[in-house]
Amino acid sequence: MEKRELIAQLQRKVALCDDMTAYRSLYDLLHQELFLFSFSIIKSREVAEEIVSDVFIKLWRIRNELLAIGNLTVFLYTIAKNLSINHITRNYKYPKVSLDAIEVENVANFDNGEELFITAELAKRIQHAIDTLPSQCKIVFQLVRESGLKHKEVAAILNISEFTVRNQLVIAVKKIAAAAQLNIPPARSRSTPQNKILPPTD
Amino acid sequence: MDNEKIWQLLILKLSGEASIEELDELDHLLQQHPDLALHAASVESIWKSKGTRAPADTDHLFNRHLQRLSDGTADNTPFHPIPDVRRRTSGTKRIFFIAASMAAAAIITVIMFNTLSVNGSLPKPATPAVSGNFVSTKNGSKSKLQLPDGTQVWLNSGSNISYENDFGGTSRQVKLTGEAFFDVVKDPLRPFVIHTATLDIKVLGTAFNVRSYPEEKVTETSLIRGAVEITLKASSEKKIVLKPNEKLVVSNDSSSFIKDSSHAVNTLKKPTVMTLTQVHHLEKDSIATEMLWTRNKLVFDGETLSEVALKLERWYGVKVIIKGEELKDIEYTGVFSDDNLTEVLYALQLSGNFKYVIRRNEVIITP
Numbered sequence: 370m371e372k373r374e375l376i377a378q379l380q381r382k383v384a385l386c387d388d389m390t391a392y393r394s395l396y397d398l399l400h401q402e403l404f405l406f407s408f409s410i411i412k413s414r415e416v417a418e419e420i421v422s423d424v425f426i427k428l429w430r431i432r433n434e435l436l437a438i439g440n441l442t443v444f445l446y447t448i449a450k451n452l453s454i455n456h457i458t459r460n461y462k463y464p465k466v467s468l469d470a471i472e473v474e475n476v477a478n479f480d481n482g483e484e485l486f487i488t489a490e491l492a493k494r495i496q497h498a499i500d501t502l503p504s505q506c507k508i509v510f511q512l513v514r515e516s517g518l519k520h521k522e523v524a525a526i527l528n529i530s531e532f533t534v535r536n537q538l539v540i541a542v543k544k545i546a547a548a549a550q551l552n553i554p555p556a557r558s559r560s561t562p563q564n565k566i567l568p569p570t571d
Numbered sequence: 572m573d574n575e576k577i578w579q580l581l582i583l584k585l586s587g588e589a590s591i592e593e594l595d596e597l598d599h600l601l602q603q604h605p606d607l608a609l610h611a612a613s614v615e616s617i618w619k620s621k622g623t624r625a626p627a628d629t630d631h632l633f634n635r636h637l638q639r640l641s642d643g644t645a646d647n648t649p650f651h652p653i654p655d656v657r658r659r660t661s662g663t664k665r666i667f668f669i670a671a672s673m674a675a676a677a678i679i680t681v682i683m684f685n686t687l688s689v690n691g692s693l694p695k696p697a698t699p700a701v702s703g704n705f706v707s708t709k710n711g712s713k714s715k716l717q718l719p720d721g722t723q724v725w726l727n728s729g730s731n732i733s734y735e736n737d738f739g740g741t742s743r744q745v746k747l748t749g750e751a752f753f754d755v756v757k758d759p760l761r762p763f764v765i766h767t768a769t770l771d772i773k774v775l776g777t778a779f780n781v782r783s784y785p786e787e788k789v790t791e792t793s794l795i796r797g798a799v800e801i802t803l804k805a806s807s808e809k810k811i812v813l814k815p816n817e818k819l820v821v822s823n824d825s826s827s828f829i830k831d832s833s834h835a836v837n838t839l840k841k842p843t844v845m846t847l848t849q850v851h852h853l854e855k856d857s858i859a860t861e862m863l864w865t866r867n868k869l870v871f872d873g874e875t876l877s878e879v880a881l882k883l884e885r886w887y888g889v890k891v892i893i894k895g896e897e898l899k900d901i902e903y904t905g906v907f908s909d910d911n912l913t914e915v916l917y918a919l920q921l922s923g924n925f926k927y928v929i930r931r932n933e934v935i936i937t938p
Contacts (some may be wrong), residue, residue, distance in 0.1 A: 396636065397629050422636045429640060494618060494736055513586050514618060520588060538582040539575075549613040 370493055372398065373518075376441055382429075392432075396425055399442070403449045409474040409511060410453040421453045442518065446526040453511040473512075491549065498548040500505040509534055510541040511554035572744040585618045589889060655792050660818075668786040702867065703738070707731035708749075711888025718745070723867040725752040727783070729885040730825065750782040752865045753795075769823050773800045778871070780861045785823075792863035793850045811847075818861065860906075869907040869915065875900050876923065876936070883934065887912045895938040898925050 376398060400421050407419035408466055428435075438444045446471035475496060499507060505527070512523045513534075520538075524531045580597040583589035589597070614786040663767020670893060708714050710729045718724055720739045726732060738744065743763040755763045755774050765772040767783035769790040777797025783790040792801060794813040801811045813819055850859040851872055863870045869886050871879050877899045880891035889912065893899055901923055907915050916927050916934065930933045 381854055393633060396633055400629070400632065418632070419639075422639050425636060475788050491617075514621075517587075520586060534583060535579060538586070539578045542582055542585070542618075543578060545616045545617055546610045549609065 373442070380435050380438070383432050390428060392425075395428070397528040399445060400425070403445060405515060406446060406508075406512065407449050407453045408486045409508065410450070412472075412474045413455060417454060419455075420449060420456065424448045431504075440522065440525070442520050443525045446512075446518075450526060463518060467555075469527055473507045475499045475507060494548040495545055498544040499541070502544060505529070506540050507539040513538060574604070574607065575917065577607055577611070581614065585615065599871075643828075649673060665778075703733055703735035705733040707733065709888060711886045715865075720741070720758065720761075720763075721756040723754040727751065727864050727885070728888070747783060749784050750780070750864070752778070752780045752862050754778045769804055769821055771802045771804065773802065774798070780863075781857075782884075783823075784881070788823055788876075790821045790823055791861070793858060795850065795862060812904060813847075816850045816859070818850045819847050820848065857908060863906065867908065869910070871905050872902045873902050873904050875902050876925075879903050879919065880934075880936070883912070883915070887935055889929075889932045891934045891936065893936045895925070895936070898923070898936060898938060 384386040393526045403421045403424060404417050407420045408414060411417045427448055500527040509523055512518045520531050520534045523534045577600050580593055583593055601611055632700060635898045706716055706726060708726050708728050708730050713726060715725045720743055724732060727750035730751060732745055732747050732751060734745040741761060743761050746766045755777050763868050765781060767790055769783060772792060777799055778795040779799055780793040794815055794817050796815050799813050803809055811819060850861055852859055860870050860872045876893060881891055883891050903919055920927055926937050
C-alpha cells in the first residue's frame with residue numbers, strides 16, 4: 370500500500386477506535402523523518418527526540434478529532450515545526466520567528482549504493498553545497514528528497530507557496546549540479562572545458 | 572529562459588510530480604541542450620542515491636515515548652503496552668506507569684476486538700461472546716479493566732474475559748479463561764456470575780482471585796473478602812460457599828471429579844479432585860500470595876518446576892522447555908518483584924541445581 374494511503378487508514382483507526390496498534394504504526398512510519406526535520410532545526414538529538422515524542426503525545430490527545438484533519442503528515446510536520454521553533458525562541462535571547470532566520474542543519478544523506486556513482490570526494494562536495502544553502506532552501510530540499518513529501522505538502526508545512534518550494538528546489542539542485550560538475554568523468558565525452566578534476570581540497 | 576524551464580521540469584521529475592507531458596517536454600529540451608543533459612543526468616543520480624538509514628530501535632524509542640506520555644498525562648489517558656519488567660524506576664512513578672499501562676492494555680484489546688467486528692472482513696473470534704465484549708492479554712502482559720457496573724478486574728497474562736452487551740441488565744455474567752482478580756461492586760439485585768470451564772462462581776459483592784488456565788490441572792478460587800458461592804459444572808447440585816481467606820482448588824478433569832464427587836464435597840480430602848484450603852500469606856499481615864500478581868509480583872508458592880515453567884511462559888511471554896523429567900517435580904517458593912527473566916532463572920537455579928540457556932524467546936532448562 371502506498372504510504373499516504375496507509376497513513377490515512379491508520380489515522381482513521383486511531384480516530385474511530387483509539388487503536389493503539391495503529392498509533393504505534395504511525396509512530397514507526399513517521400518518527401524518524403520527523404526527528405530529522407526537528408533535528409535539522411534544533412541541532413540536538415535529545416531535544417529533537419523529545420519534540421517528536423511531544424508531537425505524538427499531541428496526536429494521541431486529540432485522536433478523537435483526527436478525522437477532521439485532511440493530511441496527517443502535514444499536520445504532524447507543522448506541529449513539529451512549531452514546537453521546534455518554540456524551543457529555539459524559548460532558549461535564545463532574541464526570539465526568531467521564522468525558519469528562515471534559523472541556521473538549519475544538513476541532514477541529507479548520500480550513498481554510493483551499488484552504482485558507485487558517488488565517490489567519497491563527491492559526497493563531501495555535495496554535502497558542502499547543501500551546507501551552504503540558505504535555511505529555507507535546505508529545509509525544502511530535505512523535505513522533498515529525504516522525506517518524499519509533495520511540493521504542496523511542503524508549502525503547507527512551511528507556510529510558503531508551491532511556487533517558492535519549486536524555486537528553492539531549483540536553487541538546491543543547481544548547487545548540487547555545480548558540485549557534481551567537477552566529477553563527470555571525461556570518458557563520458559561531451560566534456561566541456563570546465564570539466565576538470567580538481568585536486569582534493571581540504 | 573529555456574534553461575530555467577529545464578531546471579523547473581527537472582525538479583518536478585526528481586520529486587515525482589511531473590506529468591507525462593512534462594517528462595516528454597524535459598526529454599525534448601534536454602536533447603536540444605546536451606550540455607545540460609549531462610548535468611541533469613548526474614543530478615538525477617545524486618538525487619536518487621539515497622543511503623539507507625540504519626533502522627532505529629523503535630521498540631526502545633516507542634517505550635520511552637509511552638513513558639513520557641503516561642508521566643505527563645493529567646487526564647490519565649489510557650495507554651497500552653507491555654509493562655517493561657526490566658526497568659527499575661523508583662516507587663510511585665513506576666506503580667503509576669504499571670497501572671496506566673495495565674488499564675490501557677485492557678482498553679486496547681477491547682478496541683481491537685471492536686475494530687475487527689466493524690470491518691467484518693476478518694474472521695470472528697471463536698468465542699461465543701461475539702456479540703459482546705472480549706478482553707484478552709497475551710503472554711508477557713497483564714491488564715486491568717473496569718466492567719460497566721464499576722467492577723474492577725485485573726487480568727493476568729495469557730487470559731481472556733468476555734461479557735455480553737446486555738451485561739448489567741438483569742444479571743452480571745462474565746466468562747473467564749485464565750487468571751483474574753475481581754473486586755466486585757455490590758449489587759444484591761443483579762448477581763455477578765463468573766463462568767469458567769470447570770465451575771461457576773456467584774457473588775454479591777466481594778474481592779477474590781480466580782485461576783482457571785486450560786493448560787493447568789486445577790481451577791483455584793481464592794476469596795479475599797465477602798462471600799462467593801461456587802457451582803461445579805460437573806455436579807450443579809453441589810454448591811460450595813467460601814468464607815474470606817478460603818481457597819477452593821478443583822481439578823479441571825471433570826471425569827475424575829464425577830466419580831468421586833459424593834465424597835469430595837463433604838470430606839474435601841481428595842486433593843486430586845477438590846481441596847478447600849486457606850488463602851496463603853507468605854508473611855504475616857501481608858497480602859495474600861494469590862493476589863500478589865496484581866501488584867506485579869511473580870510468586871511461586873511451593874510450585875513444581877513444571878508449574879513454574881508455565882507461569883514464566885505467561886509472565887514473560889517466552890517458551891520454557893524442561894529437559895529432564897527428574898527436574899519437573901522439584902518445588903520452588905519465592906516472590907519476585909520487577910525482576911527480569913534472567914534474574915528469576917538465576918535465583919531459581921541457585922536452589923534448584925539446574926542449568927538454563929535463554930535463546931531469544933526460548934528458555935531451555937537442563938540438569
